[in-house]
Amino acid sequence: MVDTNNSRQKEVRVEDLLRIKRAERPDDAFWNTFDRELHQRMLQTLVKKDPWYVQILRGVSSRIAQTATVGAAAVFLSMMIVRPAFVDSSGQALPISSAKQNADLVSGATIEVAMSEPDASLTPDYLMVSVSGATYSSELGFIPEYAHDSIEVSAYDNAAYVMDTASFAATGLATALVY
């Protein structure tokens, strides 16, 4: 029995051979070089700038992500604000154009637009005057070979009227827009 154990102990197995690999170690000089090189590489990693194309890609991707986020938020908000206008209290969407409106459009009938009529009882604080080049032509004493068009403008007290544009404020005239 003792002999069997001894012979087993003297057997060489795969595990024993692999144990030799554990003893395969570099010397101290190797580790000194290793540490120095590793520190250098780590420092390079800390201070290394990315290549220009990586920087551009990173900038573009972050800008895209930012824009997409803002866009998505804007769409979401507009959906939240606009959507209730098309939804009645029962939650059903209202038709945007009715059948009658469609028929009017097809037939070419005049569509009346509701507008407030000018109130005759109100006294305007301006005068409507006709301005034409003919006035100045006659003052200068010559008869033009052409006809002057005239436009109606309102004349008012420029002290009581504040204009955003300096040129309009200086003349004291504002063009009456006629649609």
Added chain:
Amino acid sequence: MANSGSVTKSLFPAQEKTVVERDLDWAIVQRVQAGNVGAFDQLVQKYREHIFSVIYNMTSNREDASDLTQETFIKAFQAIARFKGKSSFFTWIYRIAINTTMTFLKKRNRRRFISYEKIDEEVSTTEIFERLTAKNRSEKGALVSELQEKLNDSLQKLSPKHRTVVILHEIEGLEHSEIAEITKVSVGTVRSRLHYAKQQLQSYLQDYID
């Protein structure tokens, strides 16, 4: 060096010590994450020999192993901010080392440059060499270099997956569960790969085995 030697003993035998090591590592990692870059050097000193050993036995090349070990630590340093401590640091760094080496081996393809490290004379290795010398009746110096060459050659004949398991278990002394965690396979797969790899090695190293 002395520090890493103590780690070799304390890493594997008792589970309690592994837990203590894990906590110690996590404390260092947290210091690095807090901005103490110098603390990372403690982790390098602690694991560099283990990582080098794994990579060296995977590649059988000293220069490649040195480069890949450095690359492993740089990758770990760059990613340490994202390390949450769900696994132990040693599992994490081993995984980085294995993945880095696997990628390298795929690129290196079939080119093999074998270089050998010096074998430290230890009681265990001396005993094995004595047995082998008695058996083969050859001179020890010649036997050492011959066996070293044969061992590296045999390991390189294994597939990278089988080689990884053998190296982690037989050379690094990791448990099956630890290897399973590092390689992200089941314990059963680890056992099966180990069994197959040993059978292969047994046939390659027939001349030295009783």
